[in-house]
Amino acid sequence: MQTLYVGRIYTLADGDVAGPVEALLTEGSRVRAAGARAALEPALRPGDRVVDLGGATLIPGFVDAHVHLVPHGFRLTDVDLSGAQSLAEAVRRIAARHARLAPGQALRGGGWSAAGWERPPTRHDLDAVCPGRPVALFSRDLHTIWVNSYTLERAGITRDTPDPPGGRIERDPGGEPTGLLRDGAIPPVLAALPARAPAELEEALAAAVRDALAGGVTAVADMAADIAVDDVAAFRAMQSLARRGELPLRVVKYVPEAALDRLAAAGVESGLGDDRLRLGGVKLFADGSLGSATAWMLADYADRPGYRGVPVHTPEELDDRVRRAVAAGLNLAIHAIGDAANRAVLDALARHRQASKARGLLHRIEHAQHLDPADVARFGALGVVASVQPAHLPGDRDLALRHLGPERARTSFALASLRRAGALLALGSDAPVVPLRPLQGIHAAVYRRLPGEDRAWFPEEALTPLEALLAATLWAARACGIGDRAGSLAPGKLADLTVLSRDVLSGREEDIVEAEVLATVVGGRLVHGDLASRPV
Amino acid sequence: MQTLYVGRIYTLADGDVAGPVEALLTEGSRVRAAGARAALEPALRPGDRVVDLGGATLIPGFVDAHVHLVPHGFRLTDVDLSGAQSLAEAVRRIAARHARLAPGQALRGGGWSAAGWERPPTRHDLDAVCPGRPVALFSRDLHTIWVNSYTLERAGITRDTPDPPGGRIERDPGGEPTGLLRDGAIPPVLAALPARAPAELEEALAAAVRDALAGGVTAVADMAADIAVDDVAAFRAMQSLARRGELPLRVVKYVPEAALDRLAAAGVESGLGDDRLRLGGVKLFADGSLGSATAWMLADYADRPGYRGVPVHTPEELDDRVRRAVAAGLNLAIHAIGDAANRAVLDALARHRQASKARGLLHRIEHAQHLDPADVARFGALGVVASVQPAHLPGDRDLALRHLGPERARTSFALASLRRAGALLALGSDAPVVPLRPLQGIHAAVYRRLPGEDRAWFPEEALTPLEALLAATLWAARACGIGDRAGSLAPGKLADLTVLSRDVLSGREEDIVEAEVLATVVGGRLVHGDLASRPV
Incomplete structure (x- = not known):
């Protein structure tokens, strides 16, 4: 069956990049043609459908080049206590979640703050609604967990347990643990929780996928789970959903460093998979983060003389990892925040550039957040992808000024410079750290401030709306190794598209800020929202 | 574009299994419909094509459930000296091959017999046409290799080298090695050859793929390379061809036991891949072979009292491997020739049946050649695939009589009993051990003798032609995990089909023996032979 979409359509295909076309014809899972309505209508046949977009705008589906799907899913499926105005309200939410869980399954979640509550919460509050179940509920600042008596018992914590180093077990006047555990007292309790069952991971994954589709995203690169989630189990969950035909989002999977030698020894190379789930490559870390002051810098932190952050690997180790990955036919996605980390990674990738090219590999630097000016041009010259998350900018700009000072902060999120240098x-998005909403990243990339703010942060590094849209679709698809089949609406490519309520290329800020995702289509199939169509 | 095939068509789809239909309509890479010509013709559109089969017969493409692609390819690409009637003729073939090789690449091959030659060959014959190149040419009986002076030098073999245990270095009257090495003298020389380069593996793979297509095969299960070929390199060659769009055959890859823990630790499960190349599972060995008298039997070999063959794994080890594979979401294909090996494997699979079912796994026994009558019914009951190679029957029947005696040989290749028991x-085919020609296996399964012979071997175990054809198409596809999309020509399935010159279901033996493959189509694309078509 064919579908003819009529309205304002940005295909982003060669020749049509600059402006909209009037009509798009898809056939089954593929794009057949784009152009003038009158030119495409003769190809319609009985049984085909026509979608009149009205005032809406159709673009290629967003490709989010950096997400953590299963951790994002847990944010959605675990109990959310944020905004609970009273202890009673928090307990109500917990009881509702408890009722939905299988026996023995842990009740996890967080987001609570007792600031406005009548008193701090205790284990007894939880014992009343979810006794006999492992529970762990993080406070909003992540420095405290709230548990029930059963969980304390499982972890072996009694009135006689001393406070662990760097942590505190809160106790009532009688000396009994209250159920609140702080900092260093948290990890032993988490370790005593039962592991997430495969069904839990699949439920979380499905929730993350639905959320991505709701954001107009049709493909993602999954950047391996964080330490709190077993990434092998997350990958298995993806394969389970894909086998069952329950993965409407396209996923390109990057696996953790531990998998590098395993894949190499088994002969599994980047690209194995299909248009639903594919092995992208291996994720490495070169340094930490700016928020924790572990980004690895070339010069001292401005606020901490003599300190330059924490490299995860020596240059020799990075070189070794790159060499092994290239020999094994595996693309790398290497986390590098600080300018020293970025330089070390570029150095390592440069040494293996010829071998990488010969094998058709495409490596990426994840974040590429703070760059020495001398390194900006090396991304283009070396063919290394700059995989950036502009939605971090509003949160990180003050940190960058504090840790780097105004001069070195100038090449933070150096999007325009990177682009100019090829x-x-x-x-x-880096979800769940920020919402899985590409329009938020596009706004940050174009305006370099939050909506409603006055002043942009180094506005000379802003992208144009068209550049930002390309970076969130076609260029992201290329970075994920699927640019030959996704990312633009060229004939023969997959019919992955998103319908927005606004024209995000109009040049008006409000059209980006207020754009809503009306419909998401993956492989010709409507997977989110509504699309009124009529027969030919 | 649609294609309408008209003629004698066996779809083997539900409802049409028994008899032919008149027409088949494909659209792009898929089957759209099958049935009466008059019912399908109205669906044709301008630009579509019609193929009139004339007297030919169209069937679903053959699925060969057990091949070794790269080793098979080497049989085709290495120099073939079989049938060389003179030393000069052999040297001519060697010189021709030499001219096509890159500098430093080893010249390998075999099949020569000096029986009718004027004298045994020597290194000097090779030095004259391929000096300075590693060479190793096996005799037809595989007990001798013929090499040049350069190869002797690389292996460090001189007049002073003593004969190794169980081997002989042939020497001329002056005591110099002649270039012929026998038995135990062979392995050190082979070990000194350069490894096969990736390009050599890809060339061999491409040759094997062409040969499979020429045999009407559209999909195979690759059962891991033999010890002479690095299977990891073979798997990489498959991925290279698939990435380049140069793999017209569908391949379901089984990897060696060494990969089990690697895949498990990386979280890669059976099924990852696409309709071109997909991970099938892990190949294990439970015993050896009948030819080498290492098949593991329940009772003594008839010709060797007190001897029962060689198990590769203890029952405890088998149980451990099955448990680990099931936990990792990996299908197993377990080589078992002898009745003791088959029982041990069935016992191990039985213990993990529930877990396998829960994970949707399908395990196979490869060969299942000699069965205790008590075990025949267990295949069906346990849901274990019997992956059989009937073309081995003519070669193995005398061995079976010698090693097992006439009573125990009765349930060798017990095809009909297995089928009756569900x-x-x-x-x-088990190519390259036998040709990659499914019709040869179908003939052996139906007639249980060679063409032209008088007496069938235990004819009560014969399949009907329809059963044999199903086992070589739809059932084989199911055994490979692709039965939902290949193996029959049901609407929505892949348009993988083969056109034969004869009606192999006619019931006449000559229609199987003399059937030629006129055309092979994979995913709607002609990949072998010719198909005359005309516009609508």
């Missing part, structure tokens, strides 16, 4: 730029 | 039977 880098392949790919936009990602 | 086993999923899958036919394979």
